[in-house]
Amino acid sequence: MAVAVPSEPPAFEPFPYRGDALFAEGSRLSDLAERFGTPLYVYSRTALETAWRGFDDALAGMAHQVCFAVKANGNLAVLDALARLGSGFDIVSGGELERVIAAGGDPGSVIFSGVGKSREEMRAGLAAGIRSFNVESVSELERLAEVARDLGRVAPVALRVNPDVDPKTHPHIATGLRSSKFGIPIEEARAVYAKGAGMRSLRMTGVGCHIGSQITSLDPFRDALRRVAALVDELAGNGIGIREVDVGGGLGIRYRDETPPSPAEYGAVVREVLGGRPVTVFVEPGRAVCGNAGVLLARVEYLKDNGGARFAIVDAAMNDFIRPALYDGWSRILPCERRGGGGRALYTVAGPVCESGDFLGRDRELDVREGDLVAILSAGAYGFVMSSNYNSRPRAAEVMVDGERVHLVRRRERADELHALESRLPAPPR
Ligand SMILES: Cc1ncc(COP(=O)(O)O)c(C=O)c1O
Structure with a gap:
C-alpha cells in the first residue's frame, strides 16, 4: 500500500560554519566558551523545536500526543x-516527574514508564494526576492497584508489552527482545489485561511498546x-477497549x-498500521528531538605523542559525555575555529579522567593546537543527563541559544558543592 508522507520541514542547520568559525544559531561558539568556560553544553532552541514539530506534524490528523x-x-x-509547544513527557522516575512539573509541564500529559517504580513514585504520579502508568509486570500491576486503592484513586494503566522484535541497534539500547528486562511478553498480555480489568482501582486504557x-x-x-495492533484488535474482540497506543x-x-x-x-508507518482504529497515539521520542540540537565544547589542554599514538587531551571527559565509552557512541568532532589544515594529524581525543576508556573520539583527523576549542557534535541526547562527578569533576555548564540570545540554563558546579552532602566522622572520644 502506498503511504502518504507529509512534506519535510525545511532543513535547519543549528551549528554551521560561517567562514572558519563554528556557530550555534547566531552565537560564535568560541565566544560562548570564553564567556561560560569549558566543558560547556550548548543547545539550539530552534533545533529542538523544529525536531519536536517534525513528530507533531507527522501525526497530524490522528489523535496524538508527542511525549x-x-x-x-x-x-x-x-x-x-x-512544554510551551504542547509537549507531553515520558518519565521513568519520581525525579523526572518533579522536573517536568518544575519546568511548567502538564502532569496530565505525563506517561510513567520503567520497570522498577517504587510505591513512593506511584503515589507521586497519582497525586500529580499523570496520564498513564506504563506497567511492565504483574507484580507492578498488583502494587499499583494496592497503592491506588489506599489513596482512594483509580490509576490509568497501559501495559508495556514486549513484542520480541530485534531493533538492530547496540545491544545496550535494545529493549524489545524477550531477553531484555522490559515489558510483558506480548502473548501473556491478554491474561494480564483480564486481571487488571477485574481490579477496581485500575482503569486499563492503553497498550505501549518501546x-x-x-x-x-x-x-x-x-x-x-503490527503485533501491538493485533493485540488491540484481539482485546477489542474480548470486550477490552484500548483507547491509547503508545x-x-x-x-x-x-x-x-x-x-x-x-x-x-516514521509517522507514515504509524498511520499505515494503526490508522482507522479509534485510539489516541502517544509517541515518546528523546534522541531524535534533542540529539542533534546540542554540542559539547572542550578546550585542548595538551597534545601528546606516545610513540605511535597521538592524543589531544581536552578538558571534557567521560564523566561529561559517556556515550563513546558506554556504547561505542561516535560523534563528529570539529574545531570551533578552523586552521589552514597544515597541522592536520590523526588524534585520539581524550579527557583527563584516569581510565583508558576515557575518550571522546578515536582516530580523528584534526588540525589543532594546545588552547584550541573543539565541538563534540550530536551531544544533546544522553549527554549531560548521563554525566557524573567521577574523579570529583564538577559537571559542565549548559547554555541554550535562541537566535541571537543566549541563556545560561545550568551553571557550572563548584568543587566544594561535590562534597557538600558528605560528613567527616565524629571527633574521636577523649
Ligand atoms: C520507554 C522509553 N520511551 C522512550 C525512550 C526514548 O528513546 P529515544 O531517545 O531513543 O527516542 C526510551 C529510551 O530508551 C524509553 O525507554
Missing part, C-alpha cells in the same frame, strides 16, 4: 521549551506495531553516516 522522553535531556529549559533506541530502519517499528521512542539520528528515517516517514 518527549525526559531521560534524553532533562534540563528545565529544554523541558520548558517543549523496542530500543537509535533505530535506523522502519522495519522493526512496523513489525512491533508507540514508544527510539527513532535514530545521524551521528556519522547513518540514514535514519525522518519523523514523517
